[in-house]
Amino acid sequence: MAATANKTPVTTNIEWLNRAYSAKGKNDLRSLYDEWAASYDTDLVQPNQDYVAPTLAAATLANHLSPEQPIDKIQVLDAGCGTGLVGAALSKLGAKHISGIDLSPGMLKVAGALHVYTNLDTTDLSKPLVEGTDTFDAVTCIGTLTHAHVGPEVLSEFVRVTKKDGWIVATVLDDIWEDIGYRAEIDKLVANAKVKLVSADSGDYRRGAGVSARMVVLKVIG
Ligand SMILES: C[S@@+](CC[C@H](N)C(=O)[O-])C[C@H]1O[C@@H](n2cnc3c(N)ncnc32)[C@H](O)[C@@H]1O
Known part of the structure; x- marks a missing residue:
């Protein structure tokens, strides 16, 4: 699986993101993060960013859980x-079993200090995951x-590691939803009866910068 390539240079109102979106490969991206x-x-809490996607995504997941999936019992x-x-x-919503994976040890170190993850591992999402089938x-x-991070191919790995009737909640910026192939990959998963596309509505992402993204909700069915 290859990391996403940029079609055109992307400019945002935050210099770190400009650098991240034009990273020249994984080593570059890892060092930057x-x-x-x-x-x-x-940086992302500043009013000119107001990065609301993490909070909205957590609420979105919580809203979709069935009574058989109590938030304090599920594996995320x-x-x-x-x-x-x-x-x-x-x-904050009650989840107690959360595993975190990321390319950047520096980011994981900050995450570890929160004491909300049961385990944290350095992982490259552009390679097959070590996590077992039907685990989460x-x-x-x-x-x-x-941009320049993780391409659509990872979605089939997310499906593999998710239990039947489980959920995948992901954001994809509006401007790359179709261009970089996320939409097409999801259509393929739907056509192969792996997932149901529950929603992919566009909404606030970095609200202060006026940036919106799709909040993709997939239910794993096969
Ligand atoms: C914009 S941050 C988002 C972090 C967090 N989910 C949030 O919403 O704040 C993007 C993250 O993707 C990670 N990342 C980039 N490429 C990756 C890859 N190939 N495998 C795993 N993580 C990757 C970066 O290290 C960084 O922590």
Whole structure:
């Protein structure tokens, strides 16, 4: 599986993201996030960013769980967990079993200090996952299916590690939803009866910067 390639240079109102979206490969991206880790949360909470996607994603997952999937019992894989914003939001809603994986040891170190993850591992999502088949009730992947980060191929791995009737909640920026092939990969999974596409509505992402993204909700059916 290859990391996503940029078609055109992407410019945002935050310099760290400009660098991340034009990274020249995984080593470049890992070093950048290792360096950014210390100020990532503060940078993204600023009013000109207002990065609401992690909180919205946690609420979205909680809203879809069935009575047989109580939030305090489910096993969640937070893929591309970064500094743990999604884990923290899920924990506030009662989740107790959250595994986090990410490319950047620096980001994982910050996530570890939150004490909301049961385990944290360095992982490259562009390679097959070491996690077992049918292991998780839910996979979250927020802010990571994006320019120069992780391509659509990872979605079939998310399906593999998720139990039947489990959930995949992921964000994909509006401007790359079709261009980089996330939409096409999901259509393929739907056609092969692996998932049901529950929703992919466009909504706030970095609200302060006026950036929106699809909040993709997939139910695993096969
Ligand atoms: C924008 S951050 C999002 C982090 C977190 N989910 C959030 O919403 O704050 C993107 C994350 O993707 C991770 N990442 C980038 N490429 C990756 C890869 N190939 N495998 C695993 N993680 C990757 C980065 O290290 C970074 O932590």
